[in-house]
Amino acid sequence: NAGVMQNPRHLVRRRGQEARLRCSPMKGHSHVYWYRQLPEEGLKFMVYLQKENIIDESGMPKERFSAEFPKEGPSILRIQQVVRGDSAAYFCASAIDRVTNEKLFFGSGTQLSVL
Amino acid sequence: GQNIDQPTEMTATEGAIVQINCTYQTSGFNGLFWYQQHAGEAPTFLSYNVLDGLEEKGRFSSFLSRSKGYSYLLLKELQMKDSASYLCAVSAGGGNKLTFGTGTQLKVEL
Numbered sequence: 345n346a347g348v349m350q351n352p353r354h355l356v357r358r359r360g361q362e363a364r365l366r367c368s369p370m371k372g373h374s375h376v377y378w379y380r381q382l383p384e385e386g387l388k389f390m391v392y393l394q395k396e397n398i399i400d401e402s403g404m405p406k407e408r409f410s411a412e413f414p415k416e417g418p419s420i421l422r423i424q425q426v427v428r429g430d431s432a433a434y435f436c437a438s439a440i441d442r443v444t445n446e447k448l449f450f451g452s453g454t455q456l457s458v459l
Numbered sequence: 460g461q462n463i464d465q466p467t468e469m470t471a472t473e474g475a476i477v478q479i480n481c482t483y484q485t486s487g488f489n490g491l492f493w494y495q496q497h498a499g500e501a502p503t504f505l506s507y508n509v510l511d512g513l514e515e516k517g518r519f520s521s522f523l524s525r526s527k528g529y530s531y532l533l534l535k536e537l538q539m540k541d542s543a544s545y546l547c548a549v550s551a552g553g554g555n556k557l558t559f560g561t562g563t564q565l566k567v568e569l
Contacts, residue, residue, distance in 0.1 A: 450501040
C-alpha cells in the first residue's frame with residue numbers, strides 16, 4: 345500500500361525555466377493539498393484540489409504558479425519562469441475525505457533549487 | 460487569519476519527558492494536529508485534538524484547551540530517534556486545510 349509519492353525528490357532549475365512537480369496521492373484518496381516549506385519556516389498552504397477541480401487556491405501566488413489534478417494521473421504543481429525565491433521544499437498531502445478530523449498523509453517532498 | 464506560536468527549539472535528555480507548547484489564535488476552530496518531521500522527510504501524523512483534555516497514545520500525549528487557545532505535546536521516555544521537528548497545525552473553517560506553526564526542533568541528547 346504505497347503512500348503519497350512525489351517526484352522528483354530533487355529538482356534543479358535555472359532562473360527562467362519551468363518546474364513541474366508531481367504528486368500521486370495514496371490509493372483511494374481524491375483530495376490533494378500542496379504546501380511549501382522555506383528554510384526556518386513552517387509549511388505554508390498553497391492549494392487544495394479534488395479530481396479535476398481546484399477547491400481552494402488562496403495560498404497560491406497570483407502569477408507563475410498553477411496546479412492541476414486531472415481525472416487520470418498525478419497532481420501537477422507547475423512553476424513557470426522560476427526565480428531564486430522559489431527555492432523551497434514542496435510537499436504534497438492527500439486525504440480520503442474532506443472532513444475536518446481527517447488527517448493528511450504527506451509525501452517526502454520535492455526540493456526545488458533555482459540557480 | 461490564523462496565528463500559531465511554538466518554541467523554535469528545545470533540548471532534552473534521553474529517557475526524560477519533554478513538553479512542547481503551542482498557542483494559537485483562529486476563528487472557526489475545527490481541531491489541532493501534531494505532526495513529526497525528520498529532516499528531509501515527510502511530516503507524519505502524531506495526534507488530533509478537537510475536544511478539551513488529554514489524548515494519550517503510547518509515549519506521546521497531546522492536550523488541548525480551546526478556551527485558552529493552547530495545546531501541548533508530551534513525549535515520555537525520550538529516545539534518540541525522537542530528535543525531529545514537531546509541527547503544531549490548526550484546522551479552521553471548512554474542510555481539512557491545515558495551518559502550520561514553524562515547528563519546534565527537538566534535540567535529544569545522551
